[in-house]
Amino acid sequence: MSDKVLLDYGSGGRASQRLVSGLFLEHLGNEELDRLNDAAVFTLSGRTAMSTDSFTVDPIFFPGGDIGSLAVHGTVNDVAMMGAIPRYITCGYIIEEGLPMDDLERIVASMGEACRHAGVHVVSGDTKVVPRGAVDKIFINTTGVGEVIADPEPGGDRARPGDAVLISGTIGDHGLTVLGTREGLDFEAKVESDSAALNHLLVRLVQELPDVHVLRDPTRGGLATTLNEITVSSNVCCELVEDDLPVRPEVRGGCSLLGLDPLYLANEGKFICVVPEADAEKALAIMRADPLGTDARRIGTMTDANPGKVVLVTRLGGKRLLGMLEGEQLPRIC
Amino acid sequence: MSDKVLLDYGSGGRASQRLVSGLFLEHLGNEELDRLNDAAVFTLSGRTAMSTDSFTVDPIFFPGGDIGSLAVHGTVNDVAMMGAIPRYITCGYIIEEGLPMDDLERIVASMGEACRHAGVHVVSGDTKVVPRGAVDKIFINTTGVGEVIADPEPGGDRARPGDAVLISGTIGDHGLTVLGTREGLDFEAKVESDSAALNHLLVRLVQELPDVHVLRDPTRGGLATTLNEITVSSNVCCELVEDDLPVRPEVRGGCSLLGLDPLYLANEGKFICVVPEADAEKALAIMRADPLGTDARRIGTMTDANPGKVVLVTRLGGKRLLGMLEGEQLPRIC
Known part of the structure; x- marks a missing residue:
């Protein structure tokens, strides 16, 4: 050839x-x-x-x-x-x-x-x-x-007020890596894409916790956009705690430099998991037992306060509305 | 928007x-x-x-x-x-x-x-x-x-010596139309793509004739290339009769003009059907009863003469070997 x-x-x-x-x-x-x-x-x-x-x-x-x-x-x-x-x-x-x-x-x-x-x-x-x-x-x-194998299957419209909102690891890694590589930027600390197959971890999760309400991967548009889709479909409000959002320091640093928000950057090896409050700890334990979920943590709660909205509770206790991604910051990120 | x-x-x-x-x-x-x-x-x-x-x-x-x-x-x-x-x-x-x-x-x-x-x-x-x-x-x-629904399903490796080789209609229409339109050629007579969904006709065929050996649509590479794939997979020889190949006069004309061979042009609404000799007439009747198969006809026979080869019996009684498409005449035809 x-x-x-x-x-x-x-x-x-x-x-x-x-x-x-x-x-x-x-x-x-x-x-x-x-x-x-x-x-x-x-x-x-x-x-x-x-x-x-x-x-x-x-x-x-x-x-x-x-x-x-x-x-x-x-x-x-x-x-x-x-x-x-x-x-x-x-x-x-x-x-x-x-x-x-x-x-x-x-x-x-x-x-x-x-x-x-x-x-x-x-x-x-x-x-x-x-x-x-x-x-x-x-x-x-x-x-x-x-x-x-899940019955009923998880769906974007199944989140309920009171549900815990979990993320399987850090956010923004993929988007920042691709953008940085494309633009030839040399970040001080190494960043790399989180691209990974999550299926083995997800199968364990739905087998051990049959009542997982929502599973969704926050790819294009990032965590904030995907959560907005879920809150609209389920007619609930998602309250996120800013201090609980897992972002690697090097990703935070790169984003500051470029004026990007990791909440809107694509991820390719992470998932959002919405479960009843009672299942939250067990879900986190299953996630953390897998190499792809070691940084899993709870990031918020679904409420009935502002249906269809995602609200970020900031470090200072203020509340900020997180809309969907407007416009396109980063074409060809996936 | x-x-x-x-x-x-x-x-x-x-x-x-x-x-x-x-x-x-x-x-x-x-x-x-x-x-x-x-x-x-x-x-x-x-x-x-x-x-x-x-x-x-x-x-x-x-x-x-x-x-x-x-x-x-x-x-x-x-x-x-x-x-x-x-x-x-x-x-x-x-x-x-x-x-x-x-x-x-x-x-x-x-x-x-x-x-x-x-x-x-x-x-x-x-x-x-x-x-x-x-x-x-x-x-x-x-x-x-x-x-x-077919059991066993038709497959490129199921042609047998003695099988009849049928085509559901004229060949070369799609390839010539796309090329002509791209190049801004104005043929004397109108040609148009045969693009069509064949599923309803095919379902009737396999329901009424459970022993259809091969069904294949001659798209890229055309009839000659697809038949070569079948003869190789099935280790049989396909003898085609040149006079029996259905080609619209306007397609034949356009091909002459451009130095193209309709046997190697893509089709998007035709299929090759290989059936036992005894089923050939019934298969043709089913095909002709459908608006997408009115020009269906038998074009040849599978033999054991030259396994893996497609042979064209010409008007003068000579035999010409039809190889697979070599090179690429027509990129972006589908």
Whole structure:
């Protein structure tokens, strides 16, 4: 194969086949994908959860991950947020003519590793190569399906006044890392993306606590925007305690420097968990027992004070309304 | 909303929500999508077929369709080729900042109409807006799931010597139309894309003929390439009769003009059907009874002469080997 991706590789003809068998099957292959049919066939039991996400992150490699691992983690997490065990994913690649083949191989290898770690199989794929300038390097879509084990499944509309609001770890790491890398900023202390597959932790959580009300990952728009979606859907108010928000000092420092608010930065390995007050301690214990949840903590409470609003109780005891993200600070963060 | 797509619309924040509720839910909404959870939840019975495809067609509007309807048809057809009833699809949009909002609305409305016609529901979506120049106008990924009703399901490896090879209609229409429109060519006679959802016809076929060996849609790479894939997977030889290949005169004319071979042009509303000889007439009757199969005909036979090869028997009685597509004549055809 050439050392750069050629238009031929997306033709559907012989060159495509070489790319598929020489690269994709090498890293992502399994019994179903290897059959190379128009569609994969498998059996899922019970209710199915399904989610899709396209990834356009710039740069395609960043500390803590790359567009390949991010694409697997993002979709695995969205499926898992429904209280489901992610099983199968599909990958759609749109590649710019001329992308170094080494970059593509590194990305596909990273996806393979992320899939093995998460326990999901790639069952269908598609590769388009477009002429130079029609796309910036590479964009990847992943779509996942899984088996729902929570009954009823968690949902953005299930938060109730009195519920505890938990976060599985620090916020803002991914957004700041990608922005910093893109702009060539050299922060004093190292920051890296939190990109990770949360499904194993989430499965334990819903198995041991069948009454989890909401699970949601605060990606684009950050914690503040995702909580706003939940409060609107559930018609409750979320009161957050500013001092309880976990933000790494280096992320806080980088954000000050750039005028960013970690509450609105994307996370790719964290989740919000809303549970009845009585389950809060147990939920935190389950989260903290997992390497991806060591910094888990309670950050607030759902109330009936201002339905549909997120309120931040500041260090000085004041209250500040946290709206949804307005405008776009950071395109191509995921 | 603005008359152009702004970066804000892909932020995950308030502007994204306006786009989702004002445009996407308007045209694609249904009970599950309207819940706006991270993933959709539904129940599928029996075996599940799943397929993904990204669409990068240029131009985004062409005679007979547009990137939106094409994205629905392409994935619906791939799922249906497994002898499955397509049920749910996901849509991932990657949009260039500045795309006219009217274009986006026209595309989404076209997807909605295509979904209603095919009987599938959009259950999960994702929208990314990238800065000007990072993508050419709009790319769309669709991923579909369906319930397999054929048992065993058709597969590229199930063709047997003696099987009849059928095609559901004329070849080359889509490829020539897109290329002609892109290049601003004005053919003497009107050509238009055959883009269509084949699922209803395919379901009837597998219900009435449980022993369909292969169903495959000859998209990128065209009829010749797809038949090569089948002959390799099944280790049989396909003998095609040149005079029996259905090509519209205007497509043949356009191809002559441009030096293209309709055997290698993409189709988006046709399928290859390989059945036991005894079922050939019945299969053709079922196909011809459907508006999408009126031009269906037998084009050849599987033999054991040259395993893995496709041979064209020419008008003069000669034999010509038809290889897979080499190189890429036509990028961004779908």
